[in-house]
Amino acid sequence: MNIETQDFYTQAILSMSALVGLMSFLMLGQGRLPRLILVFAMQGMLLTLTAILAGYELNSPHLYISALLTFALKVVFIPSMLQKQVFAMNIHRDVEALKNNTAVMLSGASLMVFSYYVLQPIIHTSSMIMLNALVVSLSVVLLGLLLMISHRQAVAHVVGFMSIENGLFFAAMVATDGMPMVVELGVAFDVLVAAVLFGIFFFHIRTSIDSLDVDMMNKLHEVER
Amino acid sequence: MIAVYLLLALSVLGIAFFAFTGHHKDIGKLNTRINAVSLGITIWLATTVFQHGTILSGGKAFLIDSFNVYLIVLTAFVGFTTSLFSAPYMAHEIELGKLTEGRLKLYYSMYQGFMLAMYLVLTTNNMGIMWVAMEGATLATVLLVSLYRTPESIEAAWKYFILCGVGIAQALFGTILLYYAASQIGDPENALLWTVLYEHAAQLNPKILDIAFVFLLIGYGTKIGLVPLHNWLPDAHSEGPTPMSAVLSGLLLNDALYAVVRNKMLVDGATQSHIAGYLMMGFGLVSFLVAALFLHRQKDIKRLFSYSSIEHMGLMTFAFGMGGSLATFAALLHMTVHSLVKSAIFVTVGHTAQIAGTQKMAKIRGLIKTQPKVGWGLLIGTVAIAGFPPFGVFTSEFLVLLATMHNYPWLTPLLLLGIGIAFAGLFRHIQPIVYGEKPEGQSAIKANLIPVMVHLGLALWLGLAIPSFLSDWFSQATLLISGSAL
Numbered sequence: 001m002n003i004e005t006q007d008f009y010t011q012a013i014l015s016m017s018a019l020v021g022l023m024s025f026l027m028l029g030q031g032r033l034p035r036l037i038l039v040f041a042m043q044g045m046l047l048t049l050t051a052i053l054a055g056y057e058l059n060s061p062h063l064y065i066s067a068l069l070t071f072a073l074k075v076v077f078i079p080s081m082l083q084k085q086v087f088a089m090n091i092h093r094d095v096e097a098l099k100n101n102t103a104v105m106l107s108g109a110s111l112m113v114f115s116y117y118v119l120q121p122i123i124h125t126s127s128m129i130m131l132n133a134l135v136v137s138l139s140v141v142l143l144g145l146l147l148m149i150s151h152r153q154a155v156a157h158v159v160g161f162m163s164i165e166n167g168l169f170f171a172a173m174v175a176t177d178g179m180p181m182v183v184e185l186g187v188a189f190d191v192l193v194a195a196v197l198f199g200i201f202f203f204h205i206r207t208s209i210d211s212l213d214v215d216m217m218n219k220l221h222e223v224e225r
Numbered sequence: 226m227i228a229v230y231l232l233l234a235l236s237v238l239g240i241a242f243f244a245f246t247g248h249h250k251d252i253g254k255l256n257t258r259i260n261a262v263s264l265g266i267t268i269w270l271a272t273t274v275f276q277h278g279t280i281l282s283g284g285k286a287f288l289i290d291s292f293n294v295y296l297i298v299l300t301a302f303v304g305f306t307t308s309l310f311s312a313p314y315m316a317h318e319i320e321l322g323k324l325t326e327g328r329l330k331l332y333y334s335m336y337q338g339f340m341l342a343m344y345l346v347l348t349t350n351n352m353g354i355m356w357v358a359m360e361g362a363t364l365a366t367v368l369l370v371s372l373y374r375t376p377e378s379i380e381a382a383w384k385y386f387i388l389c390g391v392g393i394a395q396a397l398f399g400t401i402l403l404y405y406a407a408s409q410i411g412d413p414e415n416a417l418l419w420t421v422l423y424e425h426a427a428q429l430n431p432k433i434l435d436i437a438f439v440f441l442l443i444g445y446g447t448k449i450g451l452v453p454l455h456n457w458l459p460d461a462h463s464e465g466p467t468p469m470s471a472v473l474s475g476l477l478l479n480d481a482l483y484a485v486v487r488n489k490m491l492v493d494g495a496t497q498s499h500i501a502g503y504l505m506m507g508f509g510l511v512s513f514l515v516a517a518l519f520l521h522r523q524k525d526i527k528r529l530f531s532y533s534s535i536e537h538m539g540l541m542t543f544a545f546g547m548g549g550s551l552a553t554f555a556a557l558l559h560m561t562v563h564s565l566v567k568s569a570i571f572v573t574v575g576h577t578a579q580i581a582g583t584q585k586m587a588k589i590r591g592l593i594k595t596q597p598k599v600g601w602g603l604l605i606g607t608v609a610i611a612g613f614p615p616f617g618v619f620t621s622e623f624l625v626l627l628a629t630m631h632n633y634p635w636l637t638p639l640l641l642l643g644i645g646i647a648f649a650g651l652f653r654h655i656q657p658i659v660y661g662e663k664p665e666g667q668s669a670i671k672a673n674l675i676p677v678m679v680h681l682g683l684a685l686w687l688g689l690a691i692p693s694f695l696s697d698w699f700s701q702a703t704l705l706i707s708g709s710a711l
Binding site for chain 2: 118119121122125126130134137138141144145148154157161164165168171172175176177179180182183186187189190193194197198200201204205208209214217218219220222223
């Protein structure tokens with residue numbers, strides 16, 4: 001299938017999928033928190049644009065509401081909250097030395113291939129847009145997990161967590177033309193509450209271990225010593 | 226139908242009332258009353274369903290059938306008895322200076338928030354809303370796990386938040402895949418309703434559903450505490466206030482399992498294969514065996530019993546996965562008795578920890594000599610949960626064994642081995658706690674053991690003779706889930 005022969009909408013959505021996936025890779029290799037948060041906000045912006053595009057093309061106005069919610073939460077509220085925390089804790093200049101950066105990047109690439117493999121069985125039942133959107137969204141979910149494994153800062157974990165939500169939202173939007181409105185509002189509400197709770201937690205963690213390095217939270221073990 | 230609205234509205238009012246009014250002397254009693262009224266409403270709801278069958282609300286937003294209605298009553302019941310225990314317990318924690326009044330308000334407000342999320346998970350007809358409510362339950366309880374603000378409790382709460390949040394995100398991916406499959410058959414606005422999904426189950430694309438079920442099982446399985454996704458569970462149970470451990474173990478785990486079983490019913494209908502069942506059996510059996518082994522290596526009494534919860538949830542997942550009427554009946558019964566007994570145990574464990582002033586099992590000794598009621602409560606609870614006759618856990622485990630012998634005889638030794646290991650693991654820790662010599666300066670406290678007696682009494686009753694209305698009910702639910710009557 002040649003991409004140039006597709007219509008404009010297909011081409012645009014496919015490019016968006018590629019960009020959303022790319023953002024996840026950029027986050028994966030990012031050791032500086034302010035930049036990590038910036039990339040996360042850019043991913044949110046791409047999602048907003050995709051929602052507007054899909055809303056226009058598929059003629060479903062409720063996707064505009066999704067776009068608005070995404071913009072407010074993922075581009076404005078969460079990044080600015082995280083940014084404020086990073087500056088308040090004076091860790092914006094720290095560069096986290098990422099161990100095995102090459103290995104992490106390579107496993108990220110393999111995760112993307114793995115996503116294609118997992119979703120292989122549905123190739124016959126879906127259009128090119130849907131398949132690629134689902135694959136990109138699954139790989140964004142998996143890359144978010146990898147981000148959380150490879151970074152030690154609590155802020156990076158929250159970014160990973162929220163980018164997983166981004167991946168899910170991308171799937172819901174492109175592959176299925178948006179979930180029913182009531183579900184989408186519910187999910188947005190959960191994300192909002194989660195973001196606020198993360199803010200509270202940063203404060204608690206900092207007062208208890210005087211750092212946001214999650215490796216220092218090591219008091220509880222599966223088999224007690 | 227009005228009962229469902231009342232039930233949900235009452236919890237919402239409870240959240241708002243505890244959050245926005247000033248501190249009350251009788252805040253605990255008030256919480257108990259709200260839960261008592263909820264229990265009354267659910268019994269009313271149950272009798273309606275019993276007489277008239279499945280109810281679907283006007284806007285198709287809520288669905289009450291024989292499977293979820295008994296879980297709703299169980300949820301309200303355990304919520305009520307735990308609140309009976311929680312009022313004096315939390316008052317005692319305030320006296321010890323572990324908590325401030327502001328945090329007590331947060332505790333009661335979120336107690337109602339948790340109950341609301343649980344009722345919503347059970348009553349909703351929309352699997353998207355079910356996901357939202359399940360995530361809401363995590364959000365409501367995460368601040369309660371860190372209520373004491375010790376470094377350990379904050380670590381536990383962070384783990385709980387991240388692991389459950391990430392885990393449940395997989396379930397959302399599964400839900401999206403399912404929605405994708407369902408919206409292909411038309412009517413996308415209603416495509417996530419259980420009623421619509423069940424009706425069209427045979428038309429759904431089986432390949433998509435297989436993939437979706439893997440994600441749903443991993444997602445909700447994190448909440449059930451299936452190995453290897455269980456890491457958050459012992460931490461969250463041991464570091465939070467004890468009433469929270471009781472409701473987490475007795476309710477949250479059940480409701481997550483309920484979500485998995487609902488999805489399994491759907492996938493079974495669509496794929497006509499047993500893949501979903503095999504997955505559940507595998508995860509369940511591994512959880513059961515691994516948790517039984519971990520029981521031996523625990524030092525904290527609350528962690529001990531949270532591993533026991535993982536073990537029992539594993540057994541239930543295994544039984545539901547096996548399918549067939551006998552195994553499903555046994556799993557439903559096990560869900561009920563496990564909730565009753567485990568929340569009773571956590572209540573006694575809470576009192577035990579307050580008597581001894583520690584949760585370290587090595588330092589708790591001579592419970593029967595200090596306060597006989599609590600000691601006997603703990604001992605009998607442990608006997609019950611280990612699966613001794615004549616308690617209900619024995620009956621349900623026996624039925625699971627029977628079903629296994631019938632369907633997969635070569636798995637029976639593994640089950641027996643697990644039950645044996647778990648029994649040894651529990652008793653090597655509990656026996657010295659109950660019988661040992663009383664240490665200096667350990668004295669009795671004011672304890673409310675009515676919930677314990679009621680729960681254990683019910684578990685005993687269910688072991689001796691299951692009342693006919695209850696067995697009718699289980700049979701109806703079995704028919705609904707497994708498709709064949711007992």
